[in-house]
Amino acid sequence: MSTDYKFVGWLGKDSDAVHGKMVWEEFEPKTWTEDDVDIEITHSGICGSDLHTLRSGWGPTLYPVCVGHEIVGKAVRVGKNNKKGIKVGDRVGVGAQSLSCLKPECEECSAGIENHCASMVGTYNGKYPDGSKSMGGYAMYHRAPSHFVFKIPDAIPSPDAAPMMCGGVTVYSPLKQNGCGPGKKVGIIGVGGLGHFGVLFAKAMGADKVVGISRNSNKRDDVLKMGADEYIATDDEPDWASKHAKTLDLIVCTVSSPKMPLMDYLSLLRVKGTFIQVGAPEDKLPDLTAFAFIGKGCKMGGSLIGAPSEIEEMLQLAADKKVKPWIQEVPMKDANKAIVDMEAGKARYRYTLVN
Structure with missing residues:
Protein backbone atom coordinates (compact mmCIF):
# COMPACT_ATOMS: atom_id res chain seq x y z
CA MET A 1 0.00 0.00 0.00
CA ILE A 156 -24.95 12.88 -1.88
CA PRO A 157 -22.49 14.88 -4.01
CA SER A 158 -19.17 15.46 -2.27
CA PRO A 159 -19.43 19.29 -2.18
CA ASP A 160 -22.75 18.89 -0.35
CA ALA A 161 -21.58 16.11 1.96
CA ALA A 162 -18.56 18.01 3.29
CA PRO A 163 -20.42 20.73 5.24
CA MET A 164 -22.90 18.16 6.53
CA MET A 165 -20.09 16.53 8.52
CA CYS A 166 -20.15 19.35 11.10
CA GLY A 167 -22.62 22.04 10.07
CA GLY A 168 -25.30 19.53 9.17
CA VAL A 169 -25.07 17.28 12.20
CA THR A 170 -24.77 20.24 14.59
CA VAL A 171 -28.42 21.08 13.85
CA TYR A 172 -29.66 17.58 12.95
CA SER A 173 -28.74 16.25 16.39
CA PRO A 174 -30.77 18.73 18.50
CA LEU A 175 -33.69 18.52 16.07
CA LYS A 176 -33.78 14.74 16.38
CA GLN A 177 -33.18 14.63 20.12
CA ASN A 178 -35.99 17.11 20.77
CA GLY A 179 -38.70 15.50 18.71
CA CYS A 180 -38.65 17.44 15.44
CA GLY A 181 -41.25 15.86 13.19
CA PRO A 182 -44.98 15.80 12.52
CA GLY A 183 -46.91 17.81 15.07
CA LYS A 184 -44.01 20.16 15.85
CA LYS A 185 -43.58 23.82 15.00
CA VAL A 186 -39.86 24.59 14.76
CA GLY A 187 -37.91 27.84 14.66
CA ILE A 188 -34.33 28.20 13.41
CA ILE A 189 -32.57 31.35 14.63
CA GLY A 190 -29.76 32.60 12.44
CA VAL A 191 -30.13 31.39 8.87
CA GLY A 192 -26.49 31.21 7.87
CA GLY A 193 -24.37 28.14 7.23
CA LEU A 194 -25.69 26.24 10.25
CA GLY A 195 -29.19 27.69 10.21
CA HIS A 196 -29.89 26.89 6.59
CA PHE A 197 -29.17 23.24 7.38
CA GLY A 198 -31.62 23.59 10.26
CA VAL A 199 -34.38 24.67 7.88
CA LEU A 200 -33.57 21.90 5.39
CA PHE A 201 -33.44 19.12 7.98
CA ALA A 202 -36.51 20.29 9.93
CA LYS A 203 -38.50 20.09 6.68
CA ALA A 204 -36.99 16.72 5.77
CA MET A 205 -37.97 15.41 9.21
CA GLY A 206 -41.58 16.37 8.62
CA ALA A 207 -42.12 19.29 11.02
CA ASP A 208 -45.58 20.81 10.65
CA LYS A 209 -44.15 24.29 10.43
CA VAL A 210 -40.61 25.64 10.02
CA VAL A 211 -39.83 29.29 10.71
CA GLY A 212 -36.56 30.95 9.74
CA ILE A 213 -35.55 33.81 12.05
CA SER A 214 -32.86 36.32 11.13
CA ARG A 215 -32.11 39.99 11.62
CA ASN A 216 -33.19 41.50 8.32
CA SER A 217 -35.31 40.68 5.30
CA ASN A 218 -32.58 40.10 2.73
CA LYS A 219 -32.63 36.33 3.22
CA ARG A 220 -36.42 35.95 3.22
CA ASP A 221 -36.76 34.71 -0.38
CA ASP A 222 -33.87 32.28 0.01
CA VAL A 223 -35.19 30.82 3.24
CA LEU A 224 -38.67 30.33 1.84
CA LYS A 225 -37.14 28.60 -1.20
CA MET A 226 -35.32 26.28 1.22
CA GLY A 227 -38.73 25.16 2.42
CA ALA A 228 -39.45 27.39 5.42
CA ASP A 229 -43.13 28.14 5.93
CA GLU A 230 -42.51 31.54 7.46
CA TYR A 231 -39.72 34.06 7.99
CA ILE A 232 -39.23 36.57 10.80
CA ALA A 233 -36.90 39.55 10.26
CA THR A 234 -36.25 40.82 13.78
CA ASP A 235 -34.71 44.17 12.74
CA ASP A 236 -37.36 44.93 10.14
CA GLU A 237 -40.58 43.83 11.86
CA PRO A 238 -41.84 45.99 14.74
CA ASP A 239 -43.27 43.99 17.62
CA TRP A 240 -42.13 40.68 16.10
CA ALA A 241 -41.74 39.08 19.52
CA SER A 242 -45.28 39.87 20.67
CA LYS A 243 -46.76 39.11 17.26
CA HIS A 244 -45.25 35.62 17.18
CA ALA A 245 -45.35 34.88 20.91
CA LYS A 246 -46.11 31.30 21.97
CA THR A 247 -46.02 29.90 18.41
CA LEU A 248 -43.09 27.45 18.46
CA ASP A 249 -42.52 24.10 20.17
CA LEU A 250 -38.78 23.93 19.49
CA ILE A 251 -36.17 26.54 18.71
CA VAL A 252 -32.60 25.80 17.62
CA CYS A 253 -30.41 28.90 17.92
CA THR A 254 -27.28 29.04 15.76
CA VAL A 255 -26.46 32.67 16.62
CA SER A 256 -23.29 33.27 18.61
CA SER A 257 -23.66 36.91 19.60
CA PRO A 258 -23.75 38.23 23.16
CA LYS A 259 -26.12 40.92 21.85
CA MET A 260 -28.85 38.64 20.52
CA PRO A 261 -32.34 39.32 21.94
CA LEU A 262 -32.50 36.11 23.95
CA MET A 263 -35.47 37.12 26.10
CA ASP A 264 -37.51 37.89 22.98
CA TYR A 265 -36.48 34.59 21.39
CA LEU A 266 -37.71 32.72 24.47
CA SER A 267 -41.07 34.50 24.21
CA LEU A 268 -41.68 32.64 20.95
CA LEU A 269 -41.88 29.31 22.76
CA ARG A 270 -45.17 27.69 23.58
CA VAL A 271 -45.85 26.23 27.02
CA LYS A 272 -43.42 23.35 27.63
CA GLY A 273 -41.37 24.43 24.62
CA THR A 274 -37.63 23.80 24.22
CA PHE A 275 -34.80 26.18 23.32
CA ILE A 276 -31.48 24.64 22.23
CA GLN A 277 -28.33 26.74 21.81
CA VAL A 278 -25.71 25.52 19.34
CA GLY A 279 -23.98 28.81 18.46
CA ALA A 280 -20.95 29.35 20.70
CA PRO A 281 -19.96 33.00 21.30
CA GLU A 282 -16.39 33.81 22.22
CA ASP A 283 -17.46 35.67 25.37
CA LYS A 284 -20.92 35.04 26.87
CA LEU A 285 -24.62 34.70 26.24
CA PRO A 286 -26.93 37.66 26.96
CA ASP A 287 -28.43 38.08 30.41
CA LEU A 288 -31.89 36.67 31.01
CA THR A 289 -34.34 36.33 33.86
CA ALA A 290 -35.63 33.05 35.22
CA PHE A 291 -39.22 34.01 34.42
CA ALA A 292 -38.44 33.74 30.71
CA PHE A 293 -38.62 29.96 31.05
CA ILE A 294 -40.20 29.35 34.47
CA GLY A 295 -43.55 30.86 33.53
CA LYS A 296 -44.16 28.52 30.61
CA GLY A 297 -42.28 25.53 31.98
CA CYS A 298 -39.79 25.77 29.10
CA LYS A 299 -36.50 23.96 28.81
CA MET A 300 -33.19 25.50 27.82
CA GLY A 301 -30.31 23.34 26.67
CA GLY A 302 -27.30 23.00 24.44
CA SER A 303 -25.97 20.57 21.88
CA LEU A 304 -22.45 19.75 20.70
CA ILE A 305 -21.96 18.50 17.11
CA GLY A 306 -23.43 14.97 17.03
CA ALA A 307 -22.65 11.36 17.85
CA PRO A 308 -21.20 9.05 15.18
CA SER A 309 -24.54 7.23 14.95
CA GLU A 310 -26.29 10.55 14.32
CA ILE A 311 -23.86 11.43 11.53
CA GLU A 312 -24.73 8.16 9.82
CA GLU A 313 -28.48 8.77 10.33
CA MET A 314 -28.19 12.32 8.99
CA LEU A 315 -26.33 11.21 5.87
CA GLN A 316 -28.95 8.56 5.18
CA LEU A 317 -31.79 11.06 5.70
CA ALA A 318 -30.09 13.51 3.35
CA ALA A 319 -29.76 10.79 0.73
CA ASP A 320 -33.33 9.51 1.14
CA LYS A 321 -34.99 12.95 1.24
CA LYS A 322 -32.66 14.51 -1.33
CA VAL A 323 -31.61 17.29 1.02
CA LYS A 324 -29.76 19.86 -1.07
Whole structure:
Protein backbone atom coordinates (compact mmCIF):
# COMPACT_ATOMS: atom_id res chain seq x y z
CA MET A 1 0.00 0.00 0.00
CA SER A 2 1.69 3.18 -1.22
CA THR A 3 2.29 5.92 1.31
CA ASP A 4 4.45 8.20 -0.78
CA TYR A 5 2.10 11.17 -0.37
CA LYS A 6 2.81 14.19 1.80
CA PHE A 7 0.57 15.95 4.29
CA VAL A 8 0.55 19.54 3.14
CA GLY A 9 -2.05 22.22 3.71
CA TRP A 10 -2.93 25.72 4.87
CA LEU A 11 -1.41 26.45 8.27
CA GLY A 12 -2.31 29.23 10.64
CA LYS A 13 0.86 30.33 12.39
CA ASP A 14 -0.72 32.93 14.70
CA SER A 15 -3.98 34.82 15.19
CA ASP A 16 -3.35 36.93 12.07
CA ALA A 17 -4.14 33.82 10.02
CA VAL A 18 -7.86 34.62 10.27
CA HIS A 19 -7.20 37.72 8.15
CA GLY A 20 -6.27 35.56 5.17
CA LYS A 21 -2.67 34.92 6.19
CA MET A 22 -2.55 31.12 6.34
CA VAL A 23 0.59 29.60 4.79
CA TRP A 24 0.73 26.51 2.52
CA GLU A 25 3.23 24.12 4.13
CA GLU A 26 3.92 20.48 4.87
CA PHE A 27 2.91 19.28 8.35
CA GLU A 28 3.18 16.19 10.53
CA PRO A 29 -0.09 14.24 10.85
CA LYS A 30 -1.06 12.15 13.84
CA THR A 31 1.11 9.10 14.44
CA TRP A 32 -0.16 6.22 12.28
CA THR A 33 -1.85 3.29 13.98
CA GLU A 34 -3.75 0.35 12.56
CA ASP A 35 -6.96 2.04 13.77
CA ASP A 36 -6.49 4.84 11.26
CA VAL A 37 -7.56 5.79 7.75
CA ASP A 38 -5.62 8.11 5.45
CA ILE A 39 -7.86 10.20 3.20
CA GLU A 40 -6.95 12.00 -0.02
CA ILE A 41 -9.09 15.11 0.44
CA THR A 42 -11.31 16.22 -2.40
CA HIS A 43 -13.57 18.61 -0.47
CA SER A 44 -13.38 20.49 2.83
CA GLY A 45 -16.16 22.69 4.19
CA ILE A 46 -15.47 26.00 5.90
CA CYS A 47 -17.05 26.18 9.35
CA GLY A 48 -17.35 29.13 11.73
CA SER A 49 -15.31 27.07 14.20
CA ASP A 50 -12.36 27.42 11.83
CA LEU A 51 -12.41 31.20 12.24
CA HIS A 52 -12.80 31.04 16.03
CA THR A 53 -9.79 28.72 16.18
CA LEU A 54 -7.58 30.63 13.76
CA ARG A 55 -7.88 33.76 15.90
CA SER A 56 -7.73 31.94 19.29
CA GLY A 57 -11.26 33.14 19.98
CA TRP A 58 -12.23 30.17 22.15
CA GLY A 59 -8.90 30.07 23.97
CA PRO A 60 -5.24 29.68 23.01
CA THR A 61 -4.79 27.79 19.74
CA LEU A 62 -2.04 25.18 19.32
CA TYR A 63 -0.25 26.95 16.45
CA PRO A 64 0.62 25.99 13.83
CA VAL A 65 -2.86 24.70 13.08
CA CYS A 66 -4.51 23.32 9.96
CA VAL A 67 -8.23 23.89 10.40
CA GLY A 68 -11.14 22.21 8.61
CA HIS A 69 -13.39 19.52 10.10
CA GLU A 70 -15.84 18.96 7.25
CA ILE A 71 -13.75 16.56 5.22
CA VAL A 72 -14.67 14.35 2.25
CA GLY A 73 -12.29 12.36 0.11
CA LYS A 74 -11.00 8.96 -0.91
CA ALA A 75 -9.56 6.41 1.51
CA VAL A 76 -6.01 5.67 0.38
CA ARG A 77 -4.73 3.70 3.39
CA VAL A 78 -6.85 1.70 5.82
CA GLY A 79 -5.58 0.18 9.06
CA LYS A 80 -6.27 -3.49 9.76
CA ASN A 81 -8.25 -2.64 12.92
CA ASN A 82 -10.95 -0.82 10.94
CA LYS A 83 -14.32 -2.29 11.95
CA LYS A 84 -16.55 -0.28 9.62
CA GLY A 85 -15.82 -2.08 6.39
CA ILE A 86 -13.96 0.87 4.88
CA LYS A 87 -11.82 -0.09 1.92
CA VAL A 88 -9.15 1.70 -0.09
CA GLY A 89 -10.95 3.71 -2.74
CA ASP A 90 -14.13 4.32 -0.69
CA ARG A 91 -15.53 7.83 -0.54
CA VAL A 92 -15.52 8.81 3.12
CA GLY A 93 -15.98 11.79 5.41
CA VAL A 94 -14.79 13.09 8.78
CA GLY A 95 -16.54 15.59 11.04
CA ALA A 96 -15.48 17.69 14.01
CA GLN A 97 -14.48 14.78 16.25
CA SER A 98 -11.45 12.58 15.69
CA LEU A 99 -11.21 10.52 18.87
CA SER A 100 -12.83 9.59 22.18
CA CYS A 101 -11.63 7.12 24.78
CA LEU A 102 -14.06 4.35 23.66
CA LYS A 103 -13.52 2.59 26.99
CA PRO A 104 -16.28 0.32 28.35
CA GLU A 105 -16.22 2.16 31.66
CA CYS A 106 -16.86 5.53 29.95
CA GLU A 107 -20.54 6.38 30.42
CA GLU A 108 -20.64 8.58 27.34
CA CYS A 109 -18.85 6.26 24.93
CA SER A 110 -20.80 3.23 26.20
CA ALA A 111 -24.04 5.13 25.62
CA GLY A 112 -23.09 6.02 22.04
CA ILE A 113 -22.62 9.72 22.73
CA GLU A 114 -18.90 9.83 22.08
CA ASN A 115 -19.17 13.54 21.26
CA HIS A 116 -19.57 14.17 25.01
CA CYS A 117 -16.61 12.02 26.11
CA ALA A 118 -14.27 13.90 28.44
CA SER A 119 -11.34 12.60 26.36
CA MET A 120 -12.68 13.87 23.06
CA VAL A 121 -10.06 15.00 20.53
CA GLY A 122 -11.14 17.50 17.88
CA THR A 123 -10.30 16.92 14.24
CA TYR A 124 -7.93 19.87 14.49
CA ASN A 125 -6.28 21.85 17.31
CA GLY A 126 -6.23 18.81 19.59
CA LYS A 127 -3.68 16.36 20.93
CA TYR A 128 -3.84 12.59 20.78
CA PRO A 129 -2.79 10.47 23.78
CA ASP A 130 0.69 10.00 22.29
CA GLY A 131 1.18 13.78 22.07
CA SER A 132 0.79 14.14 18.31
CA LYS A 133 -1.44 16.95 17.08
CA SER A 134 -4.70 16.73 15.17
CA MET A 135 -4.52 18.62 11.89
CA GLY A 136 -7.56 19.35 9.75
CA GLY A 137 -8.89 19.40 6.23
CA TYR A 138 -7.58 22.53 4.49
CA ALA A 139 -5.04 20.17 3.03
CA MET A 140 -4.27 17.44 0.52
CA TYR A 141 -4.48 14.50 2.94
CA HIS A 142 -5.99 13.78 6.35
CA ARG A 143 -5.42 10.98 8.87
CA ALA A 144 -8.18 9.99 11.28
CA PRO A 145 -9.13 7.06 13.54
CA SER A 146 -11.58 4.87 11.62
CA HIS A 147 -14.29 5.00 14.30
CA PHE A 148 -14.86 8.63 13.26
CA VAL A 149 -14.64 8.05 9.50
CA PHE A 150 -17.92 7.59 7.63
CA LYS A 151 -18.88 6.23 4.24
CA ILE A 152 -20.73 8.81 2.14
CA PRO A 153 -23.94 7.59 0.46
CA ASP A 154 -23.73 7.64 -3.33
CA ALA A 155 -26.75 9.95 -3.57
CA ILE A 156 -24.95 12.88 -1.88
CA PRO A 157 -22.49 14.88 -4.01
CA SER A 158 -19.17 15.46 -2.27
CA PRO A 159 -19.43 19.29 -2.18
CA ASP A 160 -22.75 18.89 -0.35
CA ALA A 161 -21.58 16.11 1.96
CA ALA A 162 -18.56 18.01 3.29
CA PRO A 163 -20.42 20.73 5.24
CA MET A 164 -22.90 18.16 6.53
CA MET A 165 -20.09 16.53 8.52
CA CYS A 166 -20.15 19.35 11.10
CA GLY A 167 -22.62 22.04 10.07
CA GLY A 168 -25.30 19.53 9.17
CA VAL A 169 -25.07 17.28 12.20
CA THR A 170 -24.77 20.24 14.59
CA VAL A 171 -28.42 21.08 13.85
CA TYR A 172 -29.66 17.58 12.95
CA SER A 173 -28.74 16.25 16.39
CA PRO A 174 -30.77 18.73 18.50
CA LEU A 175 -33.69 18.52 16.07
CA LYS A 176 -33.78 14.74 16.38
CA GLN A 177 -33.18 14.63 20.12
CA ASN A 178 -35.99 17.11 20.77
CA GLY A 179 -38.70 15.50 18.71
CA CYS A 180 -38.65 17.44 15.44
CA GLY A 181 -41.25 15.86 13.19
CA PRO A 182 -44.98 15.80 12.52
CA GLY A 183 -46.91 17.81 15.07
CA LYS A 184 -44.01 20.16 15.85
CA LYS A 185 -43.58 23.82 15.00
CA VAL A 186 -39.86 24.59 14.76
CA GLY A 187 -37.91 27.84 14.66
CA ILE A 188 -34.33 28.20 13.41
CA ILE A 189 -32.57 31.35 14.63
CA GLY A 190 -29.76 32.60 12.44
CA VAL A 191 -30.13 31.39 8.87
CA GLY A 192 -26.49 31.21 7.87
CA GLY A 193 -24.37 28.14 7.23
CA LEU A 194 -25.69 26.24 10.25
CA GLY A 195 -29.19 27.69 10.21
CA HIS A 196 -29.89 26.89 6.59
CA PHE A 197 -29.17 23.24 7.38
CA GLY A 198 -31.62 23.59 10.26
CA VAL A 199 -34.38 24.67 7.88
CA LEU A 200 -33.57 21.90 5.39
CA PHE A 201 -33.44 19.12 7.98
CA ALA A 202 -36.51 20.29 9.93
CA LYS A 203 -38.50 20.09 6.68
CA ALA A 204 -36.99 16.72 5.77
CA MET A 205 -37.97 15.41 9.21
CA GLY A 206 -41.58 16.37 8.62
CA ALA A 207 -42.12 19.29 11.02
CA ASP A 208 -45.58 20.81 10.65
CA LYS A 209 -44.15 24.29 10.43
CA VAL A 210 -40.61 25.64 10.02
CA VAL A 211 -39.83 29.29 10.71
CA GLY A 212 -36.56 30.95 9.74
CA ILE A 213 -35.55 33.81 12.05
CA SER A 214 -32.86 36.32 11.13
CA ARG A 215 -32.11 39.99 11.62
CA ASN A 216 -33.19 41.50 8.32
CA SER A 217 -35.31 40.68 5.30
CA ASN A 218 -32.58 40.10 2.73
CA LYS A 219 -32.63 36.33 3.22
CA ARG A 220 -36.42 35.95 3.22
CA ASP A 221 -36.76 34.71 -0.38
CA ASP A 222 -33.87 32.28 0.01
CA VAL A 223 -35.19 30.82 3.24
CA LEU A 224 -38.67 30.33 1.84
CA LYS A 225 -37.14 28.60 -1.20
CA MET A 226 -35.32 26.28 1.22
CA GLY A 227 -38.73 25.16 2.42
CA ALA A 228 -39.45 27.39 5.42
CA ASP A 229 -43.13 28.14 5.93
CA GLU A 230 -42.51 31.54 7.46
CA TYR A 231 -39.72 34.06 7.99
CA ILE A 232 -39.23 36.57 10.80
CA ALA A 233 -36.90 39.55 10.26
CA THR A 234 -36.25 40.82 13.78
CA ASP A 235 -34.71 44.17 12.74
CA ASP A 236 -37.36 44.93 10.14
CA GLU A 237 -40.58 43.83 11.86
CA PRO A 238 -41.84 45.99 14.74
CA ASP A 239 -43.27 43.99 17.62
CA TRP A 240 -42.13 40.68 16.10
CA ALA A 241 -41.74 39.08 19.52
CA SER A 242 -45.28 39.87 20.67
CA LYS A 243 -46.76 39.11 17.26
CA HIS A 244 -45.25 35.62 17.18
CA ALA A 245 -45.35 34.88 20.91
CA LYS A 246 -46.11 31.30 21.97
CA THR A 247 -46.02 29.90 18.41
CA LEU A 248 -43.09 27.45 18.46
CA ASP A 249 -42.52 24.10 20.17
CA LEU A 250 -38.78 23.93 19.49
CA ILE A 251 -36.17 26.54 18.71
CA VAL A 252 -32.60 25.80 17.62
CA CYS A 253 -30.41 28.90 17.92
CA THR A 254 -27.28 29.04 15.76
CA VAL A 255 -26.46 32.67 16.62
CA SER A 256 -23.29 33.27 18.61
CA SER A 257 -23.66 36.91 19.60
CA PRO A 258 -23.75 38.23 23.16
CA LYS A 259 -26.12 40.92 21.85
CA MET A 260 -28.85 38.64 20.52
CA PRO A 261 -32.34 39.32 21.94
CA LEU A 262 -32.50 36.11 23.95
CA MET A 263 -35.47 37.12 26.10
CA ASP A 264 -37.51 37.89 22.98
CA TYR A 265 -36.48 34.59 21.39
CA LEU A 266 -37.71 32.72 24.47
CA SER A 267 -41.07 34.50 24.21
CA LEU A 268 -41.68 32.64 20.95
CA LEU A 269 -41.88 29.31 22.76
CA ARG A 270 -45.17 27.69 23.58
CA VAL A 271 -45.85 26.23 27.02
CA LYS A 272 -43.42 23.35 27.63
CA GLY A 273 -41.37 24.43 24.62
CA THR A 274 -37.63 23.80 24.22
CA PHE A 275 -34.80 26.18 23.32
CA ILE A 276 -31.48 24.64 22.23
CA GLN A 277 -28.33 26.74 21.81
CA VAL A 278 -25.71 25.52 19.34
CA GLY A 279 -23.98 28.81 18.46
CA ALA A 280 -20.95 29.35 20.70
CA PRO A 281 -19.96 33.00 21.30
CA GLU A 282 -16.39 33.81 22.22
CA ASP A 283 -17.46 35.67 25.37
CA LYS A 284 -20.92 35.04 26.87
CA LEU A 285 -24.62 34.70 26.24
CA PRO A 286 -26.93 37.66 26.96
CA ASP A 287 -28.43 38.08 30.41
CA LEU A 288 -31.89 36.67 31.01
CA THR A 289 -34.34 36.33 33.86
CA ALA A 290 -35.63 33.05 35.22
CA PHE A 291 -39.22 34.01 34.42
CA ALA A 292 -38.44 33.74 30.71
CA PHE A 293 -38.62 29.96 31.05
CA ILE A 294 -40.20 29.35 34.47
CA GLY A 295 -43.55 30.86 33.53
CA LYS A 296 -44.16 28.52 30.61
CA GLY A 297 -42.28 25.53 31.98
CA CYS A 298 -39.79 25.77 29.10
CA LYS A 299 -36.50 23.96 28.81
CA MET A 300 -33.19 25.50 27.82
CA GLY A 301 -30.31 23.34 26.67
CA GLY A 302 -27.30 23.00 24.44
CA SER A 303 -25.97 20.57 21.88
CA LEU A 304 -22.45 19.75 20.70
CA ILE A 305 -21.96 18.50 17.11
CA GLY A 306 -23.43 14.97 17.03
CA ALA A 307 -22.65 11.36 17.85
CA PRO A 308 -21.20 9.05 15.18
CA SER A 309 -24.54 7.23 14.95
CA GLU A 310 -26.29 10.55 14.32
CA ILE A 311 -23.86 11.43 11.53
CA GLU A 312 -24.73 8.16 9.82
CA GLU A 313 -28.48 8.77 10.33
CA MET A 314 -28.19 12.32 8.99
CA LEU A 315 -26.33 11.21 5.87
CA GLN A 316 -28.95 8.56 5.18
CA LEU A 317 -31.79 11.06 5.70
CA ALA A 318 -30.09 13.51 3.35
CA ALA A 319 -29.76 10.79 0.73
CA ASP A 320 -33.33 9.51 1.14
CA LYS A 321 -34.99 12.95 1.24
CA LYS A 322 -32.66 14.51 -1.33
CA VAL A 323 -31.61 17.29 1.02
CA LYS A 324 -29.76 19.86 -1.07
CA PRO A 325 -27.69 22.43 0.84
CA TRP A 326 -26.83 25.77 -0.73
CA ILE A 327 -23.11 25.44 -1.42
CA GLN A 328 -20.52 27.68 -3.05
CA GLU A 329 -17.46 25.77 -4.25
CA VAL A 330 -14.08 27.50 -3.88
CA PRO A 331 -10.69 26.18 -5.09
CA MET A 332 -8.46 25.08 -2.20
CA LYS A 333 -5.82 27.53 -3.44
CA ASP A 334 -8.22 30.37 -2.59
CA ALA A 335 -8.77 29.32 1.03
CA ASN A 336 -7.37 32.57 2.43
CA LYS A 337 -9.85 34.67 0.48
CA ALA A 338 -12.66 32.29 1.39
CA ILE A 339 -12.14 32.64 5.15
CA VAL A 340 -12.08 36.43 4.84
CA ASP A 341 -15.32 36.32 2.85
CA MET A 342 -16.80 33.92 5.40
CA GLU A 343 -15.95 36.32 8.22
CA ALA A 344 -17.59 39.12 6.24
CA GLY A 345 -20.82 37.11 5.97
CA LYS A 346 -20.66 36.66 2.21
CA ALA A 347 -21.31 32.90 2.15
CA ARG A 348 -24.68 31.87 0.71
CA TYR A 349 -24.78 29.64 2.61
CA ARG A 350 -21.75 27.43 2.99
CA TYR A 351 -18.32 27.37 1.34
CA THR A 352 -16.72 24.10 0.29
CA LEU A 353 -13.04 24.09 -0.61
CA VAL A 354 -12.24 21.86 -3.57
CA ASN A 355 -8.94 20.14 -4.32
